[in-house]
Amino acid sequence: MQAYPFFTWRHVFKLDPDREISEETLDAVCTSGTDAVLVGGSSGVTFDNTVELMSRIRRYEVDCALEVSGSEAAAPGFDYYFIPMVLNTSQIDWLSGKQTAALREYGPFIPWETTAAEGYIILNPDAEAARLTGAQTGLDERTVLAHALMADKLMRLPIVYLEYSGRFGDMDLVCKVGSELSGARLFYGGGIDGADKARQAAEAAHTVVVGNVVYDNLEAALQTVRAVKDTFCLLPSKTN
Numbered sequence: 001m002q003a004y005p006f007f008t009w010r011h012v013f014k015l016d017p018d019r020e021i022s023e024e025t026l027d028a029v030c031t032s033g034t035d036a037v038l039v040g041g042s043s044g045v046t047f048d049n050t051v052e053l054m055s056r057i058r059r060y061e062v063d064c065a066l067e068v069s070g071s072e073a074a075a076p077g078f079d080y081y082f083i084p085m086v087l088n089t090s091q092i093d094w095l096s097g098k099q100t101a102a103l104r105e106y107g108p109f110i111p112w113e114t115t116a117a118e119g120y121i122i123l124n125p126d127a128e129a130a131r132l133t134g135a136q137t138g139l140d141e142r143t144v145l146a147h148a149l150m151a152d153k154l155m156r157l158p159i160v161y162l163e164y165s166g167r168f169g170d171m172d173l174v175c176k177v178g179s180e181l182s183g184a185r186l187f188y189g190g191g192i193d194g195a196d197k198a199r200q201a202a203e204a205a206h207t208v209v210v211g212n213v214v215y216d217n218l219e220a221a222l223q224t225v226r227a228v229k230d231t232f233c234l235l236p237s238k239t240n
């Protein structure tokens with residue numbers, strides 16, 4: 001597996017183009033010491049609000065990636081592009097159908113060196129992304145592990161993303177998934193509302209994604225950066 005530059009990321013803030021963010025908050029996020037700002041959301045994402053947020057983040061040195069949730073939002077100018085593929089849905093459109101349609105349109109323009117697929121396993125039934133994609137969230141441990149093995153060992157995706165957006169997940173399960181991966185980097189996101197949960201997630205996953213708390217409690221959000229960076233990850237390193 002190629003060592004992508006983002007394999008060193010431990011902490012990431014996810015900002016939603018469909019939500020307002022003040023200059024002060026954006027400044028605090030971009031200068032927080034986070035490894036990257038990931039732009040993405042599951043609804044209301046347009047070309048215009050994506051470009052607007054990107055151009056504001058671009059004033060800072062922090063890495064800036066786009067998680068492409070719809071072909072209309074694919075905008076040039078990001079450091080990296082992440083393409084979600086939902087593994088735990090029976091609706092093939094969300095696994096590969098929409099992505100294939102987008103490749104028909106954008107194929108020749110895609111910066112492949114900086115574009116990577118994410119194998120999404122969505123586990124919070126109340127998340128907008130779960131509803132949208134018809135994700136089968138009530139999975140037992142063996143089935144979650146099987147989805148992760150599919151992504152890592154058969155599809156050889158560079159990222160497995162355990163997504164609990166809006167709710168803190170089962171860290172034992174996250175750690176078990178991470179221990180089974182040999183090539184993919186494990187991203188965890190969902191319900192991190194401060195330093196304590198950030199530390200737990202940082203033990204169990206290679207990369208910790210922090211989203212909604214930026215909008216709800218900026219101070220607590222900022223504390224997650226140090227918490228993640230000071231925590232030893234129990235999983236094997238993916239940086240080499």
Ligand SMILES: CC(C)=CCC/C(C)=C/CC/C(C)=C/CC/C(C)=C/CC/C(C)=C/CC/C(C)=C/CC/C(C)=C/COP(=O)(O)OP(=O)(O)O
Pocket residue numbers: 016040041042043067068069070071074075076077081083084085086094095098099100102103106109110111115120127128129132133163165166211212
């Ligand atoms: C030069 C140029 C134009 C460059 C760009 C080229 C490029 C890289 C093009 C991309 C081509 C491509 C293959 C695009 C794919 C498009 C596509 C339709 C993908 C489908 C993605 C997908 C499965 C979406 C479903 C929803 C989902 C999983 C979104 C991921 C993000 C997420 C879960 C955010 C959380 O959302 P949020 O709103 O915050 O949720 P809460 O309310 O719970 O907080």
Ligand SMILES: O=P(O)(O)OC[C@@H](O)CO
Pocket residue numbers: 014163164165166167188189190191192209210211212213
């Ligand atoms: O917004 P939260 O719950 O922090 O989740 C982060 C991220 O995984 C969302 O895609």
Ligand SMILES: [Mg+2]
Pocket residue numbers: 016165211212
């Ligand atoms: Mg969100």
